[in-house]
Amino acid sequence: MAKFSCPDCEFVYDEALGFEREGYASGTLFADLPEDFACPFCYVRDKDEFIALDDSD
Numbered sequence: 641m642a643k644f645s646c647p648d649c650e651f652v653y654d655e656a657l658g659f660e661r662e663g664y665a666s667g668t669l670f671a672d673l674p675e676d677f678a679c680p681f682c683y684v685r686d687k688d689e690f691i692a693l694d695d696s697d
């Protein structure tokens with residue numbers, strides 16, 4: 641599972657965890673998030689602006 645970071649704040653979307661507060665269950669792939677997904681912390685950055693993090697596994 642991959643992680644994606646907001647370029648503007650500390651938020652990291654972890655596919656393994658999802659983000660249940662916004663209704664995304666654990667295991668939800670970043671690619672499967674809605675196209676209008678925006679950072680739930682800063683509400684500034686959109687999905688296509690997130691940065692994929694290198695993950696050793």
Ligand SMILES: [Zn+2]
Nearest residue numbers: 646649679682
């Ligand atoms: Zn953000």
